[in-house]
Amino acid sequence: METSFTELRSKIVVNLVDGRKLGHIIDLIIEQNSAKVLGIIVPGCRSTWSIFRSREDIFIPYHCICKIGADTILVELNPTPVQSDPYCYCQQNSHGYLTGTNSNNNDNTKL
Secondary structure, X not given: XXXXXXXXXXXXXXXXXXXXXXXXXXXXXXXXXXXEEEEEEXXXXXXXXXXXXXXXXXXXXXXXXXXXXXXXXXXXXEOEOEOOEXXXXXXXXXXXXXXXXXXXXXXXOOO
């Protein structure tokens, strides 16, 4: 099945683990040499204490995407507290993105 980036951006991303809406896709990461999709980026967590800080976006690896439906993208991420914020699904990676963790990983290793 083929879909455009514009169509993907209009879909809401929902975590299957707890049903939480993560937002709409804001970017797509593609490996340049093979043209393989590595993952998607959704808006990051923003707590009430970070009003003056810029938000850090969340990278969701392609293997964490379970299903792309008509108006929803279902992903499977474990909640991982970041800076004492239990509502974030992310950890900082070496490229500056916050990276989601797959719930299939029992040890919550970074993806």
